[in-house]
Amino acid sequence: MGASTSLDESAPIDPRSSLEGTTTDPVGSSAQRERRQRILDATIALATEGGFDAVQMRAVAERADVALGTLYRYFPSKIHLLVSALGREFDRAQVAWASRTIPGGTPADRVVHVLRRTSRGLGDRHLTEALTRAFMFADSSAQVEIEKVGIALTKMLTHAMYPDQRDVTDDDMTVARVIGDVWLSALVAWVTGRSSDEETARHMDRAVRMILR
């Protein structure tokens, strides 16, 4: 009944895909790539409309026009699905930033700018809520997808800190990760309604300027 190869757990799609090319993964038949994109599109659409709870597996399958079993073949759980969607969005954002000059005279200014834009780019609160919750809830079975998100985020942050392609030191990585940590916590507080827009923005601003002082 089950599949035969060792890649079963990560769907028939090669996990390394979107770290290299975002839209044209050389993996699977073209029908499979399209199906995968349709599923992710449906996920983002449902998440945007109603957040985490609205991303119901049956609804995703129906909107993507695949059977429920097929959905589970591509993404072994709702968490994998949402984290993969988050990964695709981050990937796109990171690629977009890489080829752009980030405004701001100091690393802190630029980092704050990128974080604000990325928050906004994630869409409304619903979408952010769905993706953030999935990320925080994911266990090690979604490690590959999680790491992709982390790598994209770190790239964005280090690029914002030092736009010239200077070597990234160990310390820089720690800084980037700490900022990412604070940002995630702030997002969680925001999407769960514990912190207002203003409070969140102010906290991030302070935190970044403190860390990058």
Add this chain to the structure above:
Amino acid sequence: MGASTSLDESAPIDPRSSLEGTTTDPVGSSAQRERRQRILDATIALATEGGFDAVQMRAVAERADVALGTLYRYFPSKIHLLVSALGREFDRAQVAWASRTIPGGTPADRVVHVLRRTSRGLGDRHLTEALTRAFMFADSSAQVEIEKVGIALTKMLTHAMYPDQRDVTDDDMTVARVIGDVWLSALVAWVTGRSSDEETARHMDRAVRMILR
């Protein structure tokens, strides 16, 4: 069918309880207080044994020797239940630290010490996983319980930074919150198996010394 007063959403037990006295809340009959403690004990026990997934509402009810409906009367959801349990643990920890001299010659040393001990004090990975996940997943309906956790954590951290009862400035609060943010993210990475014990400890150590530099 529902209750009549405005306190319905937070169970028949007064929410302000454990911010003042941890074990002898002057709220509800003694039978109610005992039931509440039994429920929280059962929650901690199950979480310790098998983590978030093992804390099943039917299992908690059975072990605490209450009906499922009663459990839901005390805690309106699994998230409330776990966050309340986390709050009780943090409350106890914070009270314990308050009356103790924290070893370490610098604020960073003392903060690192407190965080390590608290992580360990949370028990094994299973318990930490259950409580951390609940905390990250909680929405604003559990705001009261969440704030209790945040206050206890902030108290612990500011006390570790400045053991002498000096005034806590706005900056100090930001520092404490940033450290708390990083700690939570690190815990999430740890309990989800994305980061080893050593990596987690090292990251926290670096982050704290960077923030408190």
Add this chain to the structure above:
DNA sequence: GACAGAAGTGAAACGTGTTCCTATTATGTC
């Protein structure tokens, strides 16, 4: 002690994530 209302019990039922199974359709090989 009788009574009213609150609290607790026990069990059924519902929703959604997840699994499983059989029939059908694509895909690639000869």
Add this chain to the structure above:
DNA sequence: GACATAATAGGAACACGTTTCACTTCTGTC
């Protein structure tokens, strides 16, 4: 083009959080 194999469809079934409800037990008041 026929066949072997994998992929998909379609749908039933299961697990656990949550709700609901009729009934019983407790608690405080007269």
